[in-house]
Amino acid sequence: MKKIGVLTSGGDAPGMNAAIRAVVRKAIYHNMEVYGVKYGFQGLIEGNIEKMELGSVGDIIQRGGTKLYSARCDEFKTEEGQLKGIDQLNKFGIEGLVVIGGDGSFMGAKKLTEKGYPCIGVPGTIDNDIPGTDFTIGFDTALNTIIEAIDKIRDTATSHERTYVVEVMGRDAGDLALWAGLADGAESVLIPEKPDEFHEVIERLKRGHDRGKKHSIIIVAEGVGSGVEFGQRIKEATNLETRVTVLGHTQRGGSPTATDRVLASRLGAFAVDLIIEGKAGRVVGIERNQLVDHDILEVLNQKHTVDFDMYRLSKELSI
Numbered sequence: 001m002k003k004i005g006v007l008t009s010g011g012d013a014p015g016m017n018a019a020i021r022a023v024v025r026k027a028i029y030h031n032m033e034v035y036g037v038k039y040g041f042q043g044l045i046e047g048n049i050e051k052m053e054l055g056s057v058g059d060i061i062q063r064g065g066t067k068l069y070s071a072r073c074d075e076f077k078t079e080e081g082q083l084k085g086i087d088q089l090n091k092f093g094i095e096g097l098v099v100i101g102g103d104g105s106f107m108g109a110k111k112l113t114e115k116g117y118p119c120i121g122v123p124g125t126i127d128n129d130i131p132g133t134d135f136t137i138g139f140d141t142a143l144n145t146i147i148e149a150i151d152k153i154r155d156t157a158t159s160h161e162r163t164y165v166v167e168v169m170g171r172d173a174g175d176l177a178l179w180a181g182l183a184d185g186a187e188s189v190l191i192p193e194k195p196d197e198f199h200e201v202i203e204r205l206k207r208g209h210d211r212g213k214k215h216s217i218i219i220v221a222e223g224v225g226s227g228v229e230f231g232q233r234i235k236e237a238t239n240l241e242t243r244v245t246v247l248g249h250t251q252r253g254g255s256p257t258a259t260d261r262v263l264a265s266r267l268g269a270f271a272v273d274l275i276i277e278g279k280a281g282r283v284v285g286i287e288r289n290q291l292v293d294h295d296i297l298e299v300l301n302q303k304h305t306v307d308f309d310m311y312r313l314s315k316e317l318s319i
C-alpha cells in the first residue's frame with residue numbers, strides 16, 4: 001500500500017493529535033504518502049482531504065483537540081454516503097484509512113473495510129469505553145482534569161462544611177467517575193453500571209455525619225442522571241447543605257498527559273504497522289502494556305464494563 005488516509009471522528013479527545021502525528025510520521029518513515037481527512041466522515045464525503053508531510057504534524061503532540069477537526073455525520077451511516085466517501089478515496093488514490101475515534105466511528109470503518117478499503121480503528125475517547133483495550137486515548141488526561149477540579153472543590157467543601165456533588169462525563173461507562181473517586185477519595189461514586197445505589201449514598205452520608213464528618217464529595221457519572229437532580233435529592237433526604245458542580249466540556253480539553261501522548265504514539269504507529277502487514281478491519285489497543293489488535297466486529301459486539309473490584313475497593317475505602 002502506498003497511500004493511506006487518517007481521520008478523527010466522533011467526540012474529540014486529548015491525545016488525538018499525538019495519534020495523528022504518529023500515523024503520519026510512521027507512514028512517511030515507511031515511504032508511504034499520507035492524506036489527512038478533515039471533519040471525520042463528513043470531510044471524507046466532501047473530499048476535504050489534504051496531503052500531509054512530516055512538518056504538517058510538527059508542534060501538535062502537546063495540543064488538545066484534533067488538528068484534523070472532528071464531526072458527526074449521519075449521511076455516512078447510509079450506503080449512499082459511504083459510496084460518496086469511496087469516490088473521494090478513489091479520487092485521491094487512498095487505499096486504506098486509519099480511523100481515530102469511538103465505537104460509532106469504528107462502525108464507519110467497518111463499512112469501508114467491507115467495501116474493500118481496509119481500515120484500522122484507533123480508540124480515541126475520554127470515556128475509556130472501548131472493549132479490547134485497557135485504556136483509550138484521552139482517558140488519562142480527562143481523569144487528571146477531573147482530579148484537579150475536585151481537589152479545588154474539596155478545599156471549599158472543607159471550608160464551608162458542605163456536601164458536593166460533582167457530575168463527570170460517562171454516558172454508558174463509569175470509568176472516569178470510578179477512577180476519579182478512587183484517586184480523590186470521594187465518599188461515593190454513582191456509575192451507569194450500578195445505577196440503583198442512591199440509597200447507599202444516603203446511608204453513607206448519614207453515617208459520616210453521625211460520626212462528625214462535615215463535608216463529602218459525591219461523584220456522579222452523567223449516564224446515571226443529572227448531578228443537579230442528585231444534589232436536590234440528597235438535600236431532601238439528608239437536609240445537608242449541598243452544592244453541585246457539572247464539569248462538562250472542560251473534561252474534553254487540555255494538553256494531553258504524558259501517558260496519553262505515549263499511548264497515542266504507540267497506537268497510531270501500530271495501526272500503520274497493521275496496514276503494512278495487510279491487515280484490515282482491526283481495532284488496536286493496549287492490554288497489560290502490550291499492543292494488541294482485535295476484529296472490529298468483535299469489538300463492536302462486546303460491551304465494555306468497569307472493573308468491579310475497583311468499584312468494591314472505592315466503597316471499602318470510603319467506609
Ligand code: ATP
Pocket residue numbers: 009010011012041042071072073074075076077078101102103104105106107108109111125127
Ligand atoms: P464518541 O465515543 O466520542 O461518541 P464515536 O466514534 O462513538 O465517538 P459517533 O458519533 O457515535 O461517535 O460516531 C461518529 C461517526 O461515525 C458518525 O457521525 C458517523 O459518521 C459514523 N458512524 C456511526 N455509526 C455508523 C454506522 N452504523 N455506519 C457508518 N458510519 C457510522
